[in-house]
Amino acid sequence: MAEANPGILQRWEHDGRAVELFFEQGRLRLSFLGEHIVRVRFTPEEAFSPRRSWDVAVPDDAFPAPSLEVSETNDTLTIDAGLLHLVLSKDGGALSCSDKEGQPFASDESAVSWDAADLIGSGLQTREGDRTPYALPEGPAQTEVRLKKQIVGQEAYYGFGQRTGLLDRRGRKITNWTMDPAWGHARHLDNMYQAHPFFMALRPGLAWGCFLHSSWYSQFDVGATTWETLEIITHGGELDYYLFYGPTPAEVVDQLTQLTGRPFMPPLWALGYHQSRWSYMDAPEMRELAREFREREIPIDVLHFDIDYMHGYRDFTWHPERFPDPAGLLADLREQGIRAVTIIDPGVKYDLHSGYPVAREGLNQRMFIETPEEIPFVGYCWPDAALFPDFAQEKVRAWWGEQHKGHLEAGVAGIWNDMNEPAIFDRPFSEGFSKQKPMPLKTPQGNEEERTTHAETHNLYGYLMSRATHEGLRHLRPEERPWVLTRSAFTGIQQWAAGWMGDNSSWWEHLEMSLPQLASMGVSGLPYVGVDIGGFFDNPSSELFARWVELGTFYPFMRTHTGAGTTRQEPWSFGPEVEEIARAAIQFRYRLLPYLYTLAHETHLTGLPIFRPLFFDFPNDPTTYHRHDQIMVGPHLLVAPIYHPGNEYRMVYLPEGSWYDFWSGKGFTGPAQLTVHAPLGRIPLFVRGGAVLPLGNVRQSTMEPLTELALHLYPAGDSAWRWVEDDGLSFAFKRGELAATTVRLSEQPGEISVCLEARQGSFQLHPRTLALHIHSAPRPTSITLDGTALDSWQWDETRRAAILSWQDDGATHDVRVGIEF
Known part of the structure; x- marks a missing residue:
């Protein structure tokens, strides 16, 4: 041709x-x-x-x-x-x-x-000899289709999903093809576990986006060959793409998630702290972990069970000796406020002789991928010879979802999908180190009405597995929100699962890389993301772990995870000093939950990312375009972590507007460059003027009720914020069973006014104290509550805040604060 x-x-x-x-x-x-x-x-x-039945749009x-x-x-x-x-x-x-x-x-x-x-x-990865x-x-x-577009001036290009490197991808060639990448995740790495053929372009005054609607192999040349030219390349014989005219970054993501699905609403527990390792080997070790967390008063909501909980790496089983009573173990953990998440891989052990029902029933019903000769495709992974479900078929997805019934009956709270690129080895795992041996591209997939090949469905394999898992959990447990974690994904995965960035390393470079990597995922439509805190490969120093858990406090998905053969990476594994830093960081995470959970509600409605680049909220400030090492968490918090060893100081850029140092309460006016002191245990954190920041009391688990709520108010002109609460678990919020409260904040010469509107919704909250922390440079001269002068308020000199509190009654309240400058 x-x-x-x-x-x-x-x-x-x-x-x-x-x-x-x-x-x-x-x-x-x-x-x-x-x-x-x-x-x-x-x-x-x-x-x-x-149109395909599995279309993501x-x-x-x-x-x-x-x-x-x-x-x-x-x-x-x-x-x-x-x-x-x-x-x-x-x-x-x-x-x-x-x-x-x-x-x-x-x-x-x-x-x-x-x-x-x-x-x-x-460079498409195929089998040796293919x-x-x-x-x-x-x-x-x-057939390969190509199109070249003009890059305007100094347009910056963001998104592209899961990538290494910095925030702006201009000057790179970016391939969309899921794979289990080589160890190291270095700058030169192109393909990773997920494929998101979406980008956002930005210049002052205009943000626009493009989603390449192709699951085939594709590539973007973003000015790599010619600086002023963007080239789009896709296999599949057709060019199909959507253009989004923002014109702001927030509107582009809103439009993308209107098209590909709004993010799922997570249960509250999923926003808590998760602890994991490959692997915690038996039930006594799990019980001991729970005991350590509770005795050390380090909050935790989830323990993850990696592949060794299974019997011979058979999906949906428990090892009969190491985990003889999974229901009893999980009930014991639940009594301590800890839930269980279990890993499930797509490779089903090819075992027809031990009575393993998943393989036998799946083969009898033809649920697994077959070769062009209509015999089961067999590849190697953890259980050695394995079969792989054909998730492109609706009946297979339904069947796969039903396989989770036993786990849910045992008390499993969420499912962790791994190895779903799909990762396939070139030899049995039992024989030792292996290389990747991908599924042949000619392998048929899909039902008879829309039969295709792996060349079209490869990028969708993890997406469709996660969808099958999510839908299965929803069917089996209809009153409870599913929670699924996936390694591989495609654009639109935000409907079905959270994601993590795979097997990173205990490197300072990977701590730094987590900032643009997770921000890029948020821009690409997936808000619930995280990386393995401390690193998966290698062993972190105590300083690196401390800095990582400080930053991990703000990841949408906060999990410490590490690989087999590495040193222990529990919060107390690095000595008393780091344990105290980790405890304080995780406790602060739990104080942030009312804010993060409100952001989750907003994300569910609009698609807006939680962990987002600075330019997202300041798109007309070119200074923010290449600031990969500062992050906005929602609209109110700016985080600027330390990511080099031995450093206690760093430069922080504050965009236009009023800002407050969270720790000292000191005010600043942007744009400004600051030198900030950040000893271990004190991550640079700034609050945007006008913010209403709800913080809860420290809890050891989200199963404990919220007994105190502190509203930290940072006056700057007129502003408003609506925070949302519900039962944290069910879908009752969709029926109006929630509690939503709007706070209006106004700063005028000589006075700060605060209006708490009456709570909306039918959800009944646990009794609690409500405290207002009104941050003000000078000490107030007077405070009135609903027209009555108060004498009982307090002044926090360290944080420069006036504090008043009462029993939260959900009624309208008006607070006036007199100020003399």
Whole structure:
């Protein structure tokens, strides 16, 4: 096949939300999904590919159809769609985009083209001996489509999911192909466990996004070959992508998650502290861990069970000697406020002789992937020879979900999906060290009506496994929110699971890398993310562990995890000094839960990330565009960790506005560069002016009730914040069984006013004390509550805050604070 392009436009049609253009070779269709999203599809064939049942995007008709005005000249076709202005060339269909102010974005540099897929040049990981064109299945897998777009000026490019390196990805080639990457996760690493073919481009005044709607192998050349050119490449014989016209970063993510699904609402316990290791080997060790946490008064909500809890690495089993009574063990843990999360891998042990029902029933019902010759595909992983479910089939996903019944009956709270890229070894695990031996790309998958090959479904394998797990938990335990953790994923995974970044190392570089890595995941639509605190490979120094747990306090998913053969990494494993630092950090995490849980509710409704880059909240400040080492946690908190050994000072950039040092209460006005002292145990933390920051009392587990709630108020003009509470476990909040309280804060010359509006919703809270901490540079001269002067308030000189409290009654209250400057 020689490179080809569409040629000259022959005719065009307008059918409501869409305009379709027919060229000498191929057809181009533009569908408008509301006023901010346009879907662009091109195929060199006579018809577009049919919609897949597993599609991660909702159908076009889920969005309203905007009014379109279409006009043409001899050379162009113009479409006005309210906020968007598009011009297409009649010679090849190159697309120029701008907004109603005339700002260009996402414009094509040239017409789309297509050619034979280049397997060798792609670097696509295949089986040894398969690196020939014949490794690609016949049909669309053998066609590669390319499109070049213009990069405007100094546009920065973010997102792209799970990556190494810094925040701005401009200047890199980025491949979308899930794999279990080589140890080290260094800067040169391209593919990792997840594939998110989405990016956000940003310049002052405009943010826009692009989601490449292709599960086939794809690549973005983001100015790596030519600085001013973005090239999109995908196998599969069709180009299909969505453009999102923000014009802010928050609106781009909102639009992406409207299309690919809003994030699931986690149970409250999942936002607590998790402890894990490969592996805690038996029930006595688990009980001893629980005892240590409780005796040392270090809060914890979850213990994770890695692969050695299984019987011979058989999914959905327990080792009969090491874990003889799983229900009894989990009940004992639950009595101490600790839940269990168990690992489940997709590789099902090929065992037909011991009475193992998962393998026998799955084979009898043809639930596993088969070769083109219709015999079970067998690959190696932890249980040696293994079978792999065909999650592209709905019946398989339902069957897989039902397999969790025994675990749930034993008291398991959540499921951890691992090795689901899928990772396959080149020899049995029992024989020692192995390399990867991926599933052949020609392997059939899907049901008879939409039969395809692994070349199309590979990137979706972890996504579909997580979906099957989530849906299974929801079916088996309908009144309780599922919680699933996954290693591999695709765009849209936020509906089904949280994610972690895989097997990192105990390196300072990986502590630093967690900042842009997790921020990029949030920008890509997945809010509940974390890395292994302390590192998975190698052994951290005591200083590194202390700094990591300080930062991990703010990860949306906070888990310490480490690999086999490493030193212990419990919070007390590094001596009394680090134990105290870890205890204080984890306790602070539990104090933050009312804030983090409110952010989770917001995320569930809007898709907004919790752990986000500085530019997200300050998109018109170019100084923030490359600040990879400072993070916003929600709209109120700015975190600037230490990530080099031996350092106790660092520079912190505060964007425009009012800011408060959380620890001292000292006020600052941005933009400003500060030198901040940060000894061990005191991470630089700043609160944005206007914030209402709800902090709870320290609890050892989220099973304990909240008995104190402190509202830290940071006046700066007029602001408001609504915090949300519910039972933390069920779906009753969807029926209005929640408690939502709005606080309005106003700063005027000589006075700060606080209005607590009456609590909304039917959820009944546990009795508690409500304390207002009103941060003010000078000590107030007077305070009134509901018009009555108060004498009983306190002044915290260290934090520069006036404190008043009462029994929380959920009623409207008005507080006035007199100030003399």
